[in-house]
Amino acid sequence: MMEYNVLPLARLVEQFERLPGIGKRTAQRLAYFVLQMSDGDAREFAAAIIEAHEKIKYCKVCKNLTDQDLCHVCRNSARDKSIICVVEDPRDVLALEKTGEFSGSFHVLHGVISPLNGVGPDQIYIKELLGRISAEPIKEVIMATNPTVEGEATAMYISKLLKPLGVKVTRLAYGIPVGGDLEYADEVTLSRALLGRNEI
Amino acid sequence: MMEYNVLPLARLVEQFERLPGIGKRTAQRLAYFVLQMSDGDAREFAAAIIEAHEKIKYCKVCKNLTDQDLCHVCRNSARDKSIICVVEDPRDVLALEKTGEFSGSFHVLHGVISPLNGVGPDQIYIKELLGRISAEPIKEVIMATNPTVEGEATAMYISKLLKPLGVKVTRLAYGIPVGGDLEYADEVTLSRALLGRNEI
Numbered sequence: 171m172m173e174y175n176v177l178p179l180a181r182l183v184e185q186f187e188r189l190p191g192i193g194k195r196t197a198q199r200l201a202y203f204v205l206q207m208s209d210g211d212a213r214e215f216a217a218a219i220i221e222a223h224e225k226i227k228y229c230k231v232c233k234n235l236t237d238q239d240l241c242h243v244c245r246n247s248a249r250d251k252s253i254i255c256v257v258e259d260p261r262d263v264l265a266l267e268k269t270g271e272f273s274g275s276f277h278v279l280h281g282v283i284s285p286l287n288g289v290g291p292d293q294i295y296i297k298e299l300l301g302r303i304s305a306e307p308i309k310e311v312i313m314a315t316n317p318t319v320e321g322e323a324t325a326m327y328i329s330k331l332l333k334p335l336g337v338k339v340t341r342l343a344y345g346i347p348v349g350g351d352l353e354y355a356d357e358v359t360l361s362r363a364l365l366g367r368n369e370i
Numbered sequence: 371m372m373e374y375n376v377l378p379l380a381r382l383v384e385q386f387e388r389l390p391g392i393g394k395r396t397a398q399r400l401a402y403f404v405l406q407m408s409d410g411d412a413r414e415f416a417a418a419i420i421e422a423h424e425k426i427k428y429c430k431v432c433k434n435l436t437d438q439d440l441c442h443v444c445r446n447s448a449r450d451k452s453i454i455c456v457v458e459d460p461r462d463v464l465a466l467e468k469t470g471e472f473s474g475s476f477h478v479l480h481g482v483i484s485p486l487n488g489v490g491p492d493q494i495y496i497k498e499l500l501g502r503i504s505a506e507p508i509k510e511v512i513m514a515t516n517p518t519v520e521g522e523a524t525a526m527y528i529s530k531l532l533k534p535l536g537v538k539v540t541r542l543a544y545g546i547p548v549g550g551d552l553e554y555a556d557e558v559t560l561s562r563a564l565l566g567r568n569e570i
Protein backbone atom coordinates (compact mmCIF):
# COMPACT_ATOMS: atom_id res chain seq x y z
CA MET A 171 0.00 0.00 0.00
CA MET A 172 2.82 2.41 0.80
CA GLU A 173 3.75 2.32 -2.88
CA TYR A 174 1.05 4.91 -3.45
CA ASN A 175 2.56 7.38 -0.99
CA VAL A 176 -0.83 9.09 -0.88
CA LEU A 177 -2.94 7.66 1.90
CA PRO A 178 -6.43 8.58 0.64
CA LEU A 179 -5.60 6.99 -2.72
CA ALA A 180 -4.20 3.86 -1.09
CA ARG A 181 -7.37 3.57 0.97
CA LEU A 182 -9.62 3.91 -2.05
CA VAL A 183 -7.66 1.29 -4.01
CA GLU A 184 -7.91 -1.02 -1.01
CA GLN A 185 -11.69 -0.54 -0.88
CA PHE A 186 -12.06 -1.50 -4.53
CA GLU A 187 -9.75 -4.49 -4.05
CA ARG A 188 -12.19 -5.89 -1.48
CA LEU A 189 -14.92 -6.21 -4.10
CA PRO A 190 -15.37 -9.69 -5.61
CA GLY A 191 -13.52 -10.28 -8.88
CA ILE A 192 -11.63 -6.98 -8.65
CA GLY A 193 -7.85 -7.47 -8.71
CA LYS A 194 -5.12 -5.02 -7.86
CA ARG A 195 -4.82 -3.52 -11.35
CA THR A 196 -8.56 -3.06 -11.77
CA ALA A 197 -8.85 -1.55 -8.30
CA GLN A 198 -6.16 0.95 -9.26
CA ARG A 199 -7.92 1.75 -12.50
CA LEU A 200 -11.25 2.27 -10.75
CA ALA A 201 -9.70 4.44 -8.03
CA TYR A 202 -8.07 6.68 -10.63
CA PHE A 203 -11.36 6.90 -12.47
CA VAL A 204 -13.06 8.07 -9.28
CA LEU A 205 -10.40 10.76 -8.85
CA GLN A 206 -11.22 12.10 -12.32
CA MET A 207 -14.95 12.28 -11.59
CA SER A 208 -16.58 15.62 -10.93
CA ASP A 209 -17.19 16.44 -7.26
CA GLY A 210 -20.91 15.92 -7.79
CA ASP A 211 -20.45 12.51 -9.39
CA ALA A 212 -18.15 11.32 -6.62
CA ARG A 213 -20.61 12.46 -3.98
CA GLU A 214 -23.44 10.77 -5.85
CA PHE A 215 -21.47 7.51 -5.97
CA ALA A 216 -20.76 7.60 -2.26
CA ALA A 217 -24.37 8.48 -1.49
CA ALA A 218 -25.66 5.60 -3.61
CA ILE A 219 -23.59 3.17 -1.53
CA ILE A 220 -24.87 4.58 1.76
CA GLU A 221 -28.46 4.89 0.55
CA ALA A 222 -28.66 1.39 -0.90
CA HIS A 223 -27.09 -0.03 2.21
CA GLU A 224 -29.40 1.80 4.59
CA LYS A 225 -32.69 1.52 2.73
CA ILE A 226 -32.63 -1.95 1.28
CA LYS A 227 -33.88 -4.75 3.47
CA TYR A 228 -35.53 -8.13 3.09
CA CYS A 229 -39.24 -8.43 2.22
CA LYS A 230 -41.15 -9.54 5.32
CA VAL A 231 -42.81 -12.34 3.39
CA CYS A 232 -40.42 -13.68 0.74
CA LYS A 233 -37.01 -12.23 1.81
CA ASN A 234 -36.45 -10.64 -1.58
CA LEU A 235 -34.70 -7.25 -1.54
CA THR A 236 -36.94 -4.21 -1.14
CA ASP A 237 -36.95 -0.71 0.30
CA GLN A 238 -40.46 -1.22 1.70
CA ASP A 239 -42.02 -3.77 4.05
CA LEU A 240 -43.09 -5.97 1.15
CA CYS A 241 -41.26 -6.44 -2.16
CA HIS A 242 -42.82 -5.49 -5.49
CA VAL A 243 -44.01 -9.07 -6.12
CA CYS A 244 -45.61 -9.54 -2.70
CA ARG A 245 -47.28 -6.11 -2.99
CA ASN A 246 -48.74 -6.98 -6.41
CA SER A 247 -52.27 -8.35 -6.00
CA ALA A 248 -52.21 -9.70 -9.56
CA ARG A 249 -49.54 -12.24 -8.60
CA ASP A 250 -50.64 -15.74 -7.65
CA LYS A 251 -49.61 -16.09 -3.99
CA SER A 252 -50.52 -19.79 -3.97
CA ILE A 253 -47.46 -20.61 -6.10
CA ILE A 254 -44.06 -20.04 -4.53
CA CYS A 255 -40.85 -20.19 -6.53
CA VAL A 256 -37.89 -20.89 -4.21
CA VAL A 257 -34.54 -19.36 -5.25
CA GLU A 258 -31.12 -19.04 -3.70
CA ASP A 259 -30.44 -15.38 -4.36
CA PRO A 260 -32.29 -12.11 -5.11
CA ARG A 261 -30.54 -12.01 -8.49
CA ASP A 262 -32.34 -15.22 -9.41
CA VAL A 263 -35.64 -13.38 -8.88
CA LEU A 264 -34.51 -10.84 -11.45
CA ALA A 265 -33.55 -13.55 -13.91
CA LEU A 266 -36.92 -15.34 -13.54
CA GLU A 267 -38.89 -12.11 -13.73
CA LYS A 268 -37.21 -11.36 -17.06
CA THR A 269 -38.67 -14.53 -18.62
CA GLY A 270 -42.17 -13.08 -18.16
CA GLU A 271 -43.39 -16.70 -17.71
CA PHE A 272 -43.98 -16.63 -14.00
CA SER A 273 -46.92 -14.96 -12.28
CA GLY A 274 -46.56 -16.54 -8.83
CA SER A 275 -44.57 -15.34 -5.84
CA PHE A 276 -41.01 -16.04 -4.71
CA HIS A 277 -39.11 -17.16 -1.69
CA VAL A 278 -35.45 -16.22 -1.43
CA LEU A 279 -33.34 -18.62 0.66
CA HIS A 280 -30.24 -16.38 0.66
CA GLY A 281 -27.94 -19.33 0.23
CA VAL A 282 -27.92 -23.10 -0.04
CA ILE A 283 -27.29 -25.84 2.45
CA SER A 284 -23.57 -26.43 2.30
CA PRO A 285 -22.07 -28.43 5.17
CA LEU A 286 -18.54 -27.87 3.82
CA ASN A 287 -19.03 -24.12 4.21
CA GLY A 288 -20.76 -24.51 7.55
CA VAL A 289 -24.18 -23.56 6.18
CA GLY A 290 -26.92 -25.69 7.64
CA PRO A 291 -30.70 -25.55 7.02
CA ASP A 292 -31.07 -23.03 9.85
CA GLN A 293 -28.69 -20.52 8.26
CA ILE A 294 -30.95 -19.98 5.24
CA TYR A 295 -34.62 -18.95 5.11
CA ILE A 296 -36.22 -22.44 5.10
CA LYS A 297 -38.10 -21.98 8.39
CA GLU A 298 -39.78 -18.87 6.94
CA LEU A 299 -40.82 -20.84 3.85
CA LEU A 300 -42.43 -23.50 6.03
CA GLY A 301 -44.16 -20.73 7.96
CA ARG A 302 -45.69 -19.34 4.76
CA ILE A 303 -46.90 -22.77 3.72
CA SER A 304 -48.63 -23.48 7.02
CA ALA A 305 -50.16 -19.97 7.15
CA GLU A 306 -51.56 -19.71 3.62
CA PRO A 307 -53.11 -22.14 1.16
CA ILE A 308 -50.22 -23.01 -1.17
CA LYS A 309 -50.91 -24.99 -4.34
CA GLU A 310 -47.35 -25.46 -5.54
CA VAL A 311 -43.77 -24.84 -4.57
CA ILE A 312 -41.31 -24.63 -7.48
CA MET A 313 -37.73 -25.40 -6.47
CA ALA A 314 -35.56 -23.08 -8.56
CA THR A 315 -32.25 -23.44 -6.75
CA ASN A 316 -29.16 -23.60 -8.95
CA PRO A 317 -28.52 -26.88 -10.81
CA THR A 318 -25.40 -27.53 -8.76
CA VAL A 319 -24.75 -30.28 -6.22
CA GLU A 320 -25.61 -27.96 -3.34
CA GLY A 321 -28.62 -26.45 -5.11
CA GLU A 322 -29.97 -29.94 -5.85
CA ALA A 323 -29.38 -31.11 -2.31
CA THR A 324 -31.15 -28.06 -0.92
CA ALA A 325 -34.10 -28.65 -3.27
CA MET A 326 -34.31 -32.29 -2.17
CA TYR A 327 -34.05 -31.34 1.49
CA ILE A 328 -36.87 -28.81 1.23
CA SER A 329 -39.08 -31.08 -0.90
CA LYS A 330 -38.80 -33.80 1.76
CA LEU A 331 -39.99 -31.30 4.37
CA LEU A 332 -42.89 -30.18 2.19
CA LYS A 333 -44.24 -33.52 0.92
CA PRO A 334 -45.79 -34.51 4.29
CA LEU A 335 -47.66 -31.17 4.24
CA GLY A 336 -49.41 -32.28 1.06
CA VAL A 337 -47.91 -29.49 -1.06
CA LYS A 338 -47.11 -30.15 -4.69
CA VAL A 339 -43.38 -29.60 -5.10
CA THR A 340 -41.85 -29.18 -8.54
CA ARG A 341 -38.34 -28.61 -9.84
CA LEU A 342 -37.26 -26.48 -12.78
CA ALA A 343 -36.87 -28.66 -15.86
CA TYR A 344 -33.37 -29.42 -16.95
CA GLY A 345 -33.40 -26.87 -19.62
CA ILE A 346 -30.94 -25.11 -17.34
CA PRO A 347 -27.37 -26.25 -18.05
CA VAL A 348 -26.19 -28.63 -15.30
CA GLY A 349 -23.30 -27.34 -13.23
CA GLY A 350 -24.06 -23.78 -14.23
CA ASP A 351 -25.35 -20.77 -12.39
CA LEU A 352 -29.00 -19.74 -12.66
CA GLU A 353 -28.03 -16.11 -12.83
CA TYR A 354 -26.24 -16.61 -16.16
CA ALA A 355 -28.89 -18.68 -17.95
CA ASP A 356 -30.41 -16.93 -20.97
CA GLU A 357 -34.08 -15.98 -20.90
CA VAL A 358 -35.24 -18.60 -23.40
CA THR A 359 -33.57 -21.42 -21.49
CA LEU A 360 -35.06 -20.16 -18.26
CA SER A 361 -38.52 -19.94 -19.87
CA ARG A 362 -38.23 -23.56 -21.09
CA ALA A 363 -37.13 -24.67 -17.67
CA LEU A 364 -40.12 -22.99 -16.07
CA LEU A 365 -42.65 -24.40 -18.56
CA GLY A 366 -41.21 -27.95 -18.43
CA ARG A 367 -41.07 -28.21 -14.63
CA ASN A 368 -41.76 -31.66 -13.15
CA GLU A 369 -43.11 -32.85 -9.82
CA ILE A 370 -40.33 -34.07 -7.54
CA MET B 371 -33.35 -0.10 -14.53
CA MET B 372 -36.95 -0.64 -13.54
CA GLU B 373 -36.28 -4.36 -13.62
CA TYR B 374 -34.84 -3.95 -10.12
CA ASN B 375 -38.07 -2.50 -8.69
CA VAL B 376 -35.97 -1.13 -5.84
CA LEU B 377 -34.75 2.34 -6.61
CA PRO B 378 -31.73 2.53 -4.27
CA LEU B 379 -30.45 -0.76 -5.71
CA ALA B 380 -31.00 0.40 -9.29
CA ARG B 381 -29.07 3.58 -8.51
CA LEU B 382 -26.15 1.69 -7.01
CA VAL B 383 -25.95 -0.70 -9.97
CA GLU B 384 -26.00 2.30 -12.30
CA GLN B 385 -23.13 3.89 -10.39
CA PHE B 386 -20.99 0.78 -10.76
CA GLU B 387 -21.90 0.50 -14.45
CA ARG B 388 -20.34 3.92 -15.04
CA LEU B 389 -16.92 2.65 -13.99
CA PRO B 390 -14.56 1.70 -16.82
CA GLY B 391 -14.57 -1.99 -17.76
CA ILE B 392 -17.55 -2.78 -15.52
CA GLY B 393 -20.46 -4.30 -17.45
CA LYS B 394 -24.04 -4.81 -16.35
CA ARG B 395 -23.47 -8.21 -14.75
CA THR B 396 -20.42 -7.13 -12.82
CA ALA B 397 -22.15 -3.94 -11.69
CA GLN B 398 -25.00 -6.08 -10.36
CA ARG B 399 -22.58 -8.40 -8.59
CA LEU B 400 -20.73 -5.49 -6.99
CA ALA B 401 -23.95 -3.78 -5.90
CA TYR B 402 -25.18 -6.98 -4.23
CA PHE B 403 -21.82 -7.35 -2.54
CA VAL B 404 -22.12 -3.83 -1.13
CA LEU B 405 -25.56 -4.70 0.24
CA GLN B 406 -24.06 -7.64 2.11
CA MET B 407 -21.33 -5.50 3.69
CA SER B 408 -21.57 -4.47 7.31
CA ASP B 409 -22.83 -0.93 7.92
CA GLY B 410 -19.35 0.09 8.97
CA ASP B 411 -17.74 -1.31 5.83
CA ALA B 412 -20.26 0.40 3.56
CA ARG B 413 -19.72 3.72 5.31
CA GLU B 414 -15.95 3.25 5.06
CA PHE B 415 -16.23 2.57 1.32
CA ALA B 416 -18.33 5.69 0.75
CA ALA B 417 -16.00 7.76 2.91
CA ALA B 418 -12.94 6.54 0.99
CA ILE B 419 -14.50 7.79 -2.26
CA ILE B 420 -15.30 11.20 -0.81
CA GLU B 421 -11.99 11.50 1.01
CA ALA B 422 -9.85 10.52 -1.97
CA HIS B 423 -11.81 12.84 -4.19
CA GLU B 424 -11.55 15.80 -1.84
CA LYS B 425 -8.00 15.44 -0.61
CA ILE B 426 -6.07 14.32 -3.66
CA LYS B 427 -4.77 17.04 -5.94
CA TYR B 428 -1.88 17.59 -8.33
CA CYS B 429 1.62 18.26 -7.01
CA LYS B 430 2.44 21.95 -7.58
CA VAL B 431 5.72 21.06 -9.26
CA CYS B 432 5.32 17.79 -11.15
CA LYS B 433 1.51 17.29 -11.33
CA ASN B 434 1.73 13.85 -9.75
CA LEU B 435 -1.11 12.96 -7.37
CA THR B 436 -0.67 13.99 -3.76
CA ASP B 437 -2.63 15.05 -0.72
CA GLN B 438 -0.08 17.76 0.08
CA ASP B 439 1.33 20.72 -1.86
CA LEU B 440 4.24 18.66 -3.12
CA CYS B 441 4.22 14.95 -3.95
CA HIS B 442 6.42 12.45 -2.13
CA VAL B 443 9.11 12.61 -4.83
CA CYS B 444 9.26 16.41 -4.96
CA ARG B 445 9.37 16.53 -1.14
CA ASN B 446 12.28 14.08 -1.01
CA SER B 447 15.58 15.96 -0.86
CA ALA B 448 17.47 12.78 -1.77
CA ARG B 449 15.92 12.77 -5.24
CA ASP B 450 17.90 14.34 -8.09
CA LYS B 451 15.74 17.28 -9.19
CA SER B 452 17.99 17.94 -12.20
CA ILE B 453 16.65 14.83 -13.95
CA ILE B 454 12.99 14.87 -14.96
CA CYS B 455 11.19 11.77 -16.18
CA VAL B 456 8.13 12.78 -18.22
CA VAL B 457 5.15 10.38 -18.08
CA GLU B 458 1.57 10.42 -19.31
CA ASP B 459 -0.21 9.28 -16.18
CA PRO B 460 0.28 9.08 -12.39
CA ARG B 461 0.12 5.28 -12.65
CA ASP B 462 3.27 5.40 -14.77
CA VAL B 463 5.04 7.06 -11.83
CA LEU B 464 4.06 4.06 -9.68
CA ALA B 465 5.35 1.64 -12.30
CA LEU B 466 8.71 3.44 -12.62
CA GLU B 467 9.10 3.82 -8.85
CA LYS B 468 8.70 0.07 -8.49
CA THR B 469 11.81 -0.55 -10.62
CA GLY B 470 13.94 1.16 -7.95
CA GLU B 471 16.23 2.30 -10.81
CA PHE B 472 15.26 5.94 -10.91
CA SER B 473 16.33 8.57 -8.40
CA GLY B 474 15.32 11.69 -10.34
CA SER B 475 12.01 13.53 -10.34
CA PHE B 476 8.91 13.19 -12.51
CA HIS B 477 6.61 15.29 -14.62
CA VAL B 478 3.10 14.01 -15.25
CA LEU B 479 1.52 15.26 -18.49
CA HIS B 480 -1.94 13.86 -17.69
CA GLY B 481 -2.47 12.75 -21.26
CA VAL B 482 -0.83 12.77 -24.68
CA ILE B 483 -1.21 15.02 -27.69
CA SER B 484 -4.01 13.43 -29.70
CA PRO B 485 -5.55 15.60 -32.43
CA LEU B 486 -8.15 12.92 -33.19
CA ASN B 487 -9.43 13.20 -29.62
CA GLY B 488 -9.16 16.99 -29.62
CA VAL B 489 -6.19 17.01 -27.22
CA GLY B 490 -3.62 19.62 -28.22
CA PRO B 491 -0.32 20.54 -26.50
CA ASP B 492 -2.16 23.08 -24.33
CA GLN B 493 -4.51 20.49 -22.87
CA ILE B 494 -1.70 18.59 -21.15
CA TYR B 495 0.96 19.86 -18.73
CA ILE B 496 3.69 20.74 -21.26
CA LYS B 497 3.81 24.45 -20.42
CA GLU B 498 4.46 23.57 -16.79
CA LEU B 499 7.34 21.30 -17.83
CA LEU B 500 8.92 24.13 -19.83
CA GLY B 501 8.44 26.38 -16.81
CA ARG B 502 10.39 23.96 -14.61
CA ILE B 503 13.20 23.75 -17.13
CA SER B 504 13.62 27.50 -17.40
CA ALA B 505 13.40 27.96 -13.61
CA GLU B 506 15.84 25.27 -12.47
CA PRO B 507 19.08 23.83 -13.80
CA ILE B 508 17.97 20.61 -15.53
CA LYS B 509 20.58 18.13 -16.73
CA GLU B 510 18.32 15.65 -18.47
CA VAL B 511 14.72 15.06 -19.43
CA ILE B 512 13.76 11.41 -19.93
CA MET B 513 10.72 10.97 -22.17
CA ALA B 514 8.79 8.02 -20.70
CA THR B 515 5.52 8.40 -22.55
CA ASN B 516 3.89 5.16 -23.71
CA PRO B 517 5.42 3.44 -26.76
CA THR B 518 2.29 4.14 -28.82
CA VAL B 519 1.90 6.39 -31.84
CA GLU B 520 0.53 9.21 -29.68
CA GLY B 521 3.07 8.68 -26.92
CA GLU B 522 5.90 8.79 -29.47
CA ALA B 523 4.50 11.89 -31.15
CA THR B 524 4.19 13.64 -27.79
CA ALA B 525 7.77 12.68 -26.91
CA MET B 526 8.99 14.03 -30.24
CA TYR B 527 6.98 17.23 -29.86
CA ILE B 528 8.36 17.92 -26.40
CA SER B 529 11.93 17.01 -27.35
CA LYS B 530 11.80 19.55 -30.21
CA LEU B 531 10.73 22.23 -27.73
CA LEU B 532 13.52 21.30 -25.31
CA LYS B 533 16.48 20.89 -27.66
CA PRO B 534 16.85 24.68 -28.31
CA LEU B 535 17.06 25.13 -24.52
CA GLY B 536 20.20 23.01 -24.50
CA VAL B 537 18.66 20.27 -22.36
CA LYS B 538 19.69 16.67 -22.90
CA VAL B 539 16.54 14.77 -23.88
CA THR B 540 16.47 10.98 -23.75
CA ARG B 541 13.85 8.35 -24.52
CA LEU B 542 13.25 5.06 -22.70
CA ALA B 543 15.03 2.24 -24.53
CA TYR B 544 12.84 -0.09 -26.53
CA GLY B 545 12.89 -2.70 -23.89
CA ILE B 546 9.24 -1.70 -23.53
CA PRO B 547 7.03 -3.69 -25.92
CA VAL B 548 5.96 -1.50 -28.85
CA GLY B 549 2.22 -0.84 -29.03
CA GLY B 550 1.83 -1.69 -25.36
CA ASP B 551 0.96 0.27 -22.28
CA LEU B 552 3.67 1.40 -19.86
CA GLU B 553 1.46 0.60 -16.91
CA TYR B 554 1.48 -3.10 -17.74
CA ALA B 555 5.21 -3.53 -18.37
CA ASP B 556 6.93 -5.81 -15.89
CA GLU B 557 9.54 -4.37 -13.55
CA VAL B 558 12.55 -6.01 -15.22
CA THR B 559 11.55 -4.72 -18.66
CA LEU B 560 11.02 -1.26 -17.24
CA SER B 561 14.42 -1.38 -15.49
CA ARG B 562 16.13 -2.35 -18.77
CA ALA B 563 14.33 0.41 -20.57
CA LEU B 564 15.50 2.96 -18.01
CA LEU B 565 19.12 1.77 -18.03
CA GLY B 566 19.34 1.59 -21.85
CA ARG B 567 17.81 5.00 -22.53
CA ASN B 568 19.21 6.90 -25.57
CA GLU B 569 19.48 10.55 -26.43
CA ILE B 570 16.81 11.65 -28.91
